Amino acid sequence: MALNHDGRTKMREQDPQERIKNFDEVALGYTEEEAIREAKRCMQCKTRNCMSGCPVGIDIPGMIREISKGNFKEALMILKSQNNLPAISGRVCPQETQCEKTCLLNNVKGKKPIAIGRLERFLGDLNIELDEPVIEEKKDKKVAVIGAGPAGLTVSSDLAKMGYDVTVYEAFNKAGGVLVYGIPNFRLPKDVVGREVNYVESLGVKFVYNQVVGRTIPFDYLRERYDAVFIGIGAGAPRFLGIEGSNCNNIYSASEFLTRVNLLGANEFPVCDTPIKILDKVAVIGAGNVSMDSARVAKRLGARNVMIVYRRSEEQMPARYEEYQHAIEEGIEFHWLTQPLKYVGDINNNVKSMKCIKMKLGEPDDSGRRRPLPIEGSEFTLNVGMVIEAIGQKANSVLETGFKGLKLNRWSCIETDKNTGKTNIEGVYAGGDIVTGSATVIEAMGAGKRAAKAIHEYLDD
Amino acid sequence: MNNKIISKNKLASKIYEFHIEHDTISKFYQAGQFAIIRISENGERIPLTIVEAKTDYSRFIVKCIGKTTYKLALMKEGAELLEVVGPLGNPTEVDYFGNVVVIGGGIGIAPILPVARALKDKGNSLTVIIGAVTSEQIILEDELGKTADNLIITTDDGTAGEKGLVTERLEELITNNKKIDRIWAIGPTVMMKFVSAIAKREEIPCMVSLNPIMVDGTGMCGACRVEINGEMKFTCVDGPEFDGRFVNWNELIKRQHQYKEEEEKALENFKKEVGDLSWL
Numbered sequence: 001m002a003l004n005h006d007g008r009t010k011m012r013e014q015d016p017q018e019r020i021k022n023f024d025e026v027a028l029g030y031t032e033e034e035a036i037r038e039a040k041r042c043m044q045c046k047t048r049n050c051m052s053g054c055p056v057g058i059d060i061p062g063m064i065r066e067i068s069k070g071n072f073k074e075a076l077m078i079l080k081s082q083n084n085l086p087a088i089s090g091r092v093c094p095q096e097t098q099c100e101k102t103c104l105l106n107n108v109k110g111k112k113p114i115a116i117g118r119l120e121r122f123l124g125d126l127n128i129e130l131d132e133p134v135i136e137e138k139k140d141k142k143v144a145v146i147g148a149g150p151a152g153l154t155v156s157s158d159l160a161k162m163g164y165d166v167t168v169y170e171a172f173n174k175a176g177g178v179l180v181y182g183i184p185n186f187r188l189p190k191d192v193v194g195r196e197v198n199y200v201e202s203l204g205v206k207f208v209y210n211q212v213v214g215r216t217i218p219f220d221y222l223r224e225r226y227d228a229v230f231i232g233i234g235a236g237a238p239r240f241l242g243i244e245g246s247n248c249n250n251i252y253s254a255s256e257f258l259t260r261v262n263l264l265g266a267n268e269f270p271v272c273d274t275p276i277k278i279l280d281k282v283a284v285i286g287a288g289n290v291s292m293d294s295a296r297v298a299k300r301l302g303a304r305n306v307m308i309v310y311r312r313s314e315e316q317m318p319a320r321y322e323e324y325q326h327a328i329e330e331g332i333e334f335h336w337l338t339q340p341l342k343y344v345g346d347i348n349n350n351v352k353s354m355k356c357i358k359m360k361l362g363e364p365d366d367s368g369r370r371r372p373l374p375i376e377g378s379e380f381t382l383n384v385g386m387v388i389e390a391i392g393q394k395a396n397s398v399l400e401t402g403f404k405g406l407k408l409n410r411w412s413c414i415e416t417d418k419n420t421g422k423t424n425i426e427g428v429y430a431g432g433d434i435v436t437g438s439a440t441v442i443e444a445m446g447a448g449k450r451a452a453k454a455i456h457e458y459l460d461d
Numbered sequence: 462m463n464n465k466i467i468s469k470n471k472l473a474s475k476i477y478e479f480h481i482e483h484d485t486i487s488k489f490y491q492a493g494q495f496a497i498i499r500i501s502e503n504g505e506r507i508p509l510t511i512v513e514a515k516t517d518y519s520r521f522i523v524k525c526i527g528k529t530t531y532k533l534a535l536m537k538e539g540a541e542l543l544e545v546v547g548p549l550g551n552p553t554e555v556d557y558f559g560n561v562v563v564i565g566g567g568i569g570i571a572p573i574l575p576v577a578r579a580l581k582d583k584g585n586s587l588t589v590i591i592g593a594v595t596s597e598q599i600i601l602e603d604e605l606g607k608t609a610d611n612l613i614i615t616t617d618d619g620t621a622g623e624k625g626l627v628t629e630r631l632e633e634l635i636t637n638n639k640k641i642d643r644i645w646a647i648g649p650t651v652m653m654k655f656v657s658a659i660a661k662r663e664e665i666p667c668m669v670s671l672n673p674i675m676v677d678g679t680g681m682c683g684a685c686r687v688e689i690n691g692e693m694k695f696t697c698v699d700g701p702e703f704d705g706r707f708v709n710w711n712e713l714i715k716r717q718h719q720y721k722e723e724e725e726k727a728l729e730n731f732k733k734e735v736g737d738l739s740w741l
């Protein structure tokens with residue numbers, strides 16, 4: 001069993017040189033012994049500090065106690081009462097800034113916090129038959145859920161368990177949202193998401209795929225036919241830097257790049273019909289999770305030289321530490337404090353270079369991070385064959401054109417009541433990225449849980 | 462049932478018409494909109510204009526140019542497409558403008574039919590110019606003839622109508638002092654570019670339906686981005702119709718060729734698999 005000097009039980013991983021040739025999962029999960037060992041490190045603190053870091057309030061000490069005794073089913077039941085999708089959150093939750101950050105072991109010299117996420121993943125992956133979910137008596141009220149991302153899936157399963165007749169309308173041909181078309185297989189295998197979706201289906205939730213509400217089917221049409229509506233359409237529209245040359249060929253948004261590969265199988269072209277370029281020098285702009293994912297996908301497609309270009313420095317990088325480490329191991333290069341100024345294309349308009357400027361850090365900005373400032377006269381040119389911009393997503397403009405009457409906030413996201421997800425339109429609720437802007441899977445789930453409760457209170461009146 | 466091919470007709474060499482069952486298109490379609498289709502599990506998502514929608518079917522007209530469109534043409538009546546997402550895109554802005562000239566080139570003749578009909582319904586006086594390489598490729602002549610006040614046909618080789626290009630017929634109308642309040646042009650990008658140049662010179666608003674490469678068709682990827690009047694727009698949600706006078710045509714043309722190599726390879730492999738396709 002692999003131990004670290006800081007006490008933490010290591011998780012086995014695929015070797016970097018091997019894994020850059022495949023899309024299989026990188027982190028391989030705990031065995032039963034490893035999970036029990038890790039759980040036994042927990043001090044069962046009375047103060048339950050870890051819980052204050054979890055957006056959905058999981059009874060973490062309770063769950064860990066049961067694991068340490070080998071009572072996996074009990075542990076899973078505790079977990080599932082607050083978290084519908086543990087196999088997913090265990091893999092993608094930014095634990096190091098949430099539950100694992102508030103874990104008291106951080107205060108013990110030389111110790112690392114309990115690997116709460118890994119334990120969750122372990123439980124989520126166990127093939128344990130839980131007792132059949134109790135589905136309350138059928139109610140004659142219908143709810144439409146728009147968008148099958150983590151927010152929509154959570155609302156749907158909670159309401160279905162309460163006996164409501166739930167129909168999900170999803171723009172794509174698969175459920176999962178960013179979990180299927182954004183986060184790559186090597187970080188979150190598609191069958192893990194598929195399993196969770198099957199569970200939601202087993203509760204009697206109906207899925208209508210390939211319907212873009214507000215486009216292929218009017219929002220009002222659904223409102224007239226359902227007693228309540230939940231909007232969980234995510235913030236999927238890409239932002240672009242908008243600098244000169246942005247429309248050169250081979251410049252992708254991360255959304256396009258990842259959708260081509262994750263949803264349409266472009267990594268298997270020509271077996272799959274959707275093509276993707278595989279060019280040598282790839283620059284990925286930005287340093288969040290989306291950038292790490294894009295860079296690592298590009299590497300797996302065979303790009304020799306993949307670099308991440310970020311205007312701030314390593315300390316301000318928003319990506320999860322683990323993903324950053326994995327990226328380094330896979331040979332991704334990092335250009336810190338570098339801002340692209342313009343793209344230059346060749347005669348066919350294929351991008352061939354990128355003019356950049358060096359940055360330095362100034363005073364803190366609104367986000368509390370030190371503001372990057374250009375260093376005059378430090379312009380230089382990077383040769384690139386392909387660029388992936390991963391500088392953030394925003395609400396799709398369909399929200400404004402197709403969902404008339406909804407009150408939006410100043411970031412063009414839906415304005416809601418924090419505790420209930422209630423919008424300004426009666427019977428219409430919203431949650432997830434479409435309310436908060438790009439956030440996290442667990443926050444989208446939390447919003448889904450709160451909205452399900454509020455919708456139930458509204459319909460039960 | 463959704464996505465079923467109710468009927469398939471050959472209109473000309475490599476041009477096929479499909480009637481496909483689809484509820485939301487039948488219910489909500491307006492002229493100018495398109496759908497994204499995917500034939501099978503490993504297939505690509507491609508956009509196709511919805512030419513007409515009735516309560517029990519919607520109508521598409523497709524020209525075989527690459528693997529997906531060839532594959533579609535080989536499908537049989539009764540078969541089902543894996544996905545049909547529609548209607549997408551903004552409808553054509555139909556209104557009474559006065560004298561309108563509607564121009565369709567090649568496979569672009571198909572998408573102008575719904576536009577021409579909608580404009581006629583608003584009482585516009587309608588001149589329709591259609592052009593193709595040769596007479597065999599002229600489609601929808603009867604239906605457009607019934608809709609237009611004046612139908613002008615051109616072919617590159619002179620086998621039908623007048624010999625020459627649609628732009629020459631447009632110039633002719635202008636030299637004959639015909640007052641034109643608005644132009645619509647749909648066809649090969651180069652044709653739309655030249656029609657737009659004439660419109661710009663004459664200061665006539667000129668709507669074109671752009672056909673960049675699309676992936677999702679719902680505003681979530683930016684593959685379809687085009688430069689309009691110096692601004693970045695997404696064709697699938699901000700268009701597909703724009704005033705051609707403000708389109709950055711050269712950039713669009715180059716973007717359309719991004720995957721040329723891959724497309725050729727895909728078609729070549731496909732032909733090896735299914736054999737000769739020249740009979741289609």
Ligand SMILES: Cc1cc2nc3c(=O)[nH]c(=O)nc-3n(C[C@H](O)[C@H](O)[C@H](O)COP(=O)(O)OP(=O)(O)OC[C@H]3O[C@@H](n4cnc5c(N)ncnc54)[C@H](O)[C@@H]3O)c2cc1C
Nearest residue numbers: 147149150151171177178182213234432433439440441444
């Ligand atoms: C590449 C990438 C990596 C990420 N990595 C992490 C990570 O490691 N950890 C983490 O916690 N978070 C991560 N995130 C963020 C996280 O995925 C999101 O915060 C989360 O998915 C939001 O959930 P949601 O349900 O609000 O929306 P989404 O997951 O965006 O789902 C919205 C769904 O609605 C559908 N939809 C959109 N418009 C319509 C419409 N008009 N009609 C019908 N359906 C519609 C979409 O197709 C989609 O299925 C990542 C995001 C990306 C893009």
Ligand SMILES: Cc1cc2nc3c(=O)[nH]c(=O)nc-3n(C[C@H](O)[C@H](O)[C@H](O)COP(=O)(O)OP(=O)(O)OC[C@H]3O[C@@H](n4cnc5c(N)ncnc54)[C@H](O)[C@@H]3O)c2cc1C
Nearest residue numbers: 507508509510523524527528529530672673674675717724
């Ligand atoms: C809004 C819109 C409406 C359209 N309406 C029609 C129509 O009614 N009838 C018709 O025959 N064609 C129409 N097209 C064009 C049609 O989508 C392409 O012919 C088709 O995608 C070609 O696919 P392929 O695999 O057969 O050819 P490929 O060999 O893949 O490509 C041939 C050419 O088609 C274009 N193309 C390729 N992939 C795509 C894609 N995913 N999206 C858009 N263009 C692509 C490229 O410019 C390429 O050079 C329309 C395009 C758009 C954008």
Ligand code: SF4
Nearest residue numbers: 054089093098099117
């Ligand atoms: S859901 Fe996320 S934050 Fe909450 S306990 Fe699990 S890993 Fe930690």
Ligand code: SF4
Nearest residue numbers: 042043045050103104
């Ligand atoms: S704070 Fe850490 S050690 Fe304490 S109960 Fe929570 S997980 Fe266990």
Ligand code: FES
Nearest residue numbers: 676678682683697
């Ligand atoms: S096709 Fe993806 S945004 Fe238009």
